[in-house]
């Protein structure tokens with residue numbers, strides 16, 4: 335236990351609430367943001383939903399923040415991965431809320447069977463306890479969004495930023511005060527440590543497009559970032575400017591190992607040493623090591639980066 339171990343279940347950032355899904359009993363790891371109405375209604379919106387396995391925790395947090403679930407009217411997801419959008423279908427069915435997702439992700443929210451089947455292949459018997467299921471969302475409750483769309487929601491004007499890299503269908507959301515809800519497009523960072531940790535999952539990782547995403551977010555002159563993993567970043571520009579260096583460092587480590595004809599188990603060892611040394615040098619508390627061990631698995635990172643280099647840049651290997 336350290337002073338960062340216990341994160342409050344609800345944190346208030348001036349009209350934006352950060353709700354903790356307490357995924358697998360772990361606080362401060364997978365967040366959901368609640369946006370209050372500016373139009374004097376009792377309705378509210380959420381950005382991200384967490385997985386279906388933590389739906390009960392999310393409902394508790396909504397209640398604790400002082401809202402009624404039945405007033406949930408809009409659900410915006412940054413992408414369709416289970417830790418971000420898994421509970422969207424269940425919430426949409428229960429509340430009638432409208433769900434916003436990038437057009438490429440739309441069909442998987444309408445019919446999540448392929449998405450769920452592929453997750454089951456990866457997580458096998460752990461699937462239910464880790465993520466739960468994902469419910470289909472009828473077309474009339476689904477809205478496809480695109481780059482530069484401005485959504486008029488509860489008196490807010492929310493700008494959609496297409497931010498691929500982590501996934502092809504990833505978007506981020508900019509609100510009037512300059513806050514960007516970044517999903518995984520600005521990586522992962524936990525309270526108690528300065529380390530920005532890349533979020534590199536297979537199979538869609540694209541490091542050629544990600545610099546465009548970073549530039550796009552910087553162009554908005556953001557005042558703060560809200561990371562899904564986890565919380566507010568006050569120095570938005572500093573964080574975004576550091577992101578490319580962090581990406582390069584991790585990506586080049588795997589590239590060098592591939593060039594040296596190393597096999598996957600050895601590359602995973604190299605990546606693990608790098609990641610753990612970074613946290614040790616940063617004097618990160620135990621809670622930060624633990625949270626990173628959940629959100630960025632070294633084996634998956636190596637799989638994603640190996641696939642990226644082999645697919646996009648075989649000439650460099």
Ligand SMILES: [Zn+2]
Nearest residue numbers: 415417418518
């Ligand atoms: Zn994520």
